[in-house]
Amino acid sequence: MCAVLKYAYSQILVECSRLKKITIYDVAKKASVSPKTVSRVINAEQSVSTKTKTLVESAIAALGYSPNTSARSLRTKRSYILAFLYDNLSPAYVMDLQVGILSICDKAEFNMVIRPCNFTSETLAQDIAALIKRSRVDGLILSPPISDHKELIQYLEEKQIDYVRIAPINTKLKSSYVFANDREAAAEMTDHLISLGHTSIGIILGDLSHLAGQERLAGYKNSLKKAELPVNSNYIEQGDFSFESGESAALKLLTQKQPPTAIFACNDYMAAATMKIAHKLGLRVPEDVSIAGFDDAPVSKYLWPTLTTVWQPVQQLASQSADLLINKILNQETSTAPLELRCELVIRESTAAIKK
Amino acid sequence: MCAVLKYAYSQILVECSRLKKITIYDVAKKASVSPKTVSRVINAEQSVSTKTKTLVESAIAALGYSPNTSARSLRTKRSYILAFLYDNLSPAYVMDLQVGILSICDKAEFNMVIRPCNFTSETLAQDIAALIKRSRVDGLILSPPISDHKELIQYLEEKQIDYVRIAPINTKLKSSYVFANDREAAAEMTDHLISLGHTSIGIILGDLSHLAGQERLAGYKNSLKKAELPVNSNYIEQGDFSFESGESAALKLLTQKQPPTAIFACNDYMAAATMKIAHKLGLRVPEDVSIAGFDDAPVSKYLWPTLTTVWQPVQQLASQSADLLINKILNQETSTAPLELRCELVIRESTAAIKK
DNA sequence: CGAAAAATTGACATCGATGTCAATTTTTCG
């Protein structure tokens, strides 16, 4: 290409890119005000007259202007980025949390960076410290079990970094948190089994380092007590929310001399495992043994019979926590009351009245 | 708190926050060079002497400096952000893609923003255009079926926005893409069933607007032809990758006069549905009917019997595409050869030799 | 050795927003 053409071409490109980039100065010119005033309108500051506001707003609309995040971040020292930390074996749960957070981020013009973690990693706190430093995130959302990672939380408290926790066990910190009424829901599920005539109800526990693990056990015990049924330690098996742990727990429960006639597994993966073991042992579900889960995971619909379980307000938990966090970041709001959201029983085919 | 104390306290806070912010000027001072030279080292530019480079690097390490992304973005007009677009019913698949992309983003110091989409939404292209404008993303990774969203792709081509596609159908565009050998894998799976003695092999098709849907059908046909078995249209049922579509397809296949003795479902959800229908019809798996899936989704391990399926290199697809995209953004590399990654058969319990 | 070429380095301007503080305009009220 000859030099003249090359130059012309480069000018065209420059022109094109210029057309795309609308700055606050273009808006200011169009509205015949100063850039600072445009800035005031964008940031919804108080002292702008209605007339000016309308003028600027129509200029913004006409030019299709949207502020440059980098410039704004540089000046305000905010990144407008949230980090979402998780270490969870259920992809569907994590995806739901993401969607919930995103819905709020979109409205508030924040970005979300996600970070899969390993709860047992010795370097977790350091890794997150590095992430915060590098990405300059404004705040973090911690999901279980990260919600109770002592070292990380100590670091965040020390550095006064904003964070919100989903379903934490330690609720003594001043940082806000959200949670679901797992205990009540677990009690309702146990009530449901009792109402079907079951008196020997086994439970497969989840990981007790999750709040959910503790609360679901508590709900189960509460329900039994209310119905004046004994809490039989032979009917309580430890699991860790994984399918494999569910298999061995179910095997122990169902091969006893007096096996339970109903089993409440503290999540759907362990319930699925229980169904598998029941099949292997030649037990029909729900005729010989009723099985209930928790979480309303996709697998609960794909099993045969379909699984009675508990739906959790996962997206709502996430969006609430994002809302709290963004408020904290932007308005320096310090303490907010913990938020409790409600679960719902989903009765499907895997539970039925006891066989006489 | 009295005014004097309050003032002292605020000064301490100011001091603290100042301590945290190390700028390029601090590094320059410590290394006794100009900020521009520090910038050269950070960006691995050529013309820096080894001596200076070492000096600057140790200053960076000593101070624990990491560059301010906002300032850099503002100057270079790059956001160092990738967008990952998806519309997929399998959370596990999407999570794997995310993890793959993240692994590369971490190395390259990019951030990833994720965007759940609705393929059938009329405003998809506009929505993404708004996202690009607002978040100023440097490039996009499109996963199926978004990989073939005509309107969106036309927009990206027009605006010359970098993007990489995962498993696209239309491969005539100059934009690079990555894909797995679904066709061969589907043929291998069909070969496997044939080798077990099956000659009546049904297939439940996936959504043919996904490359995977088309390729898996092609592999099935290829295998039958190679084995000189007829392609019987009664044995081909349309599904859309959902569990529900699998149920109705399986019902049609298995209630024929001469039902197939093996069914290859084009993903694991539809295979799970087929298992359910088989159970309902009183057919044992694999004694009466062999069932195979595709994807190695979590559910394939939770079913009873466990599901024979195909493992896909999902994380690798994602990390490769992120790698291609970042190279394109940073080095303006134009065309790269499409990348094909290999699937693997996972033989479990749901397939067996035909009953005599 | 010493001039020319190449490599290295730095001074200064700039990206596009908002913070600070002062100037201007409008409102209040005796």
Added chain:
DNA sequence: CGAAAAATTGACATCGATGTCAATTTTTCG
């Protein structure tokens, strides 16, 4: 009405990096 108070607006500096271009240092080679 007119001074004081309140509300609105704008001028200018600045956040922390990198681009441009020129100055300086080092290397090359007759």
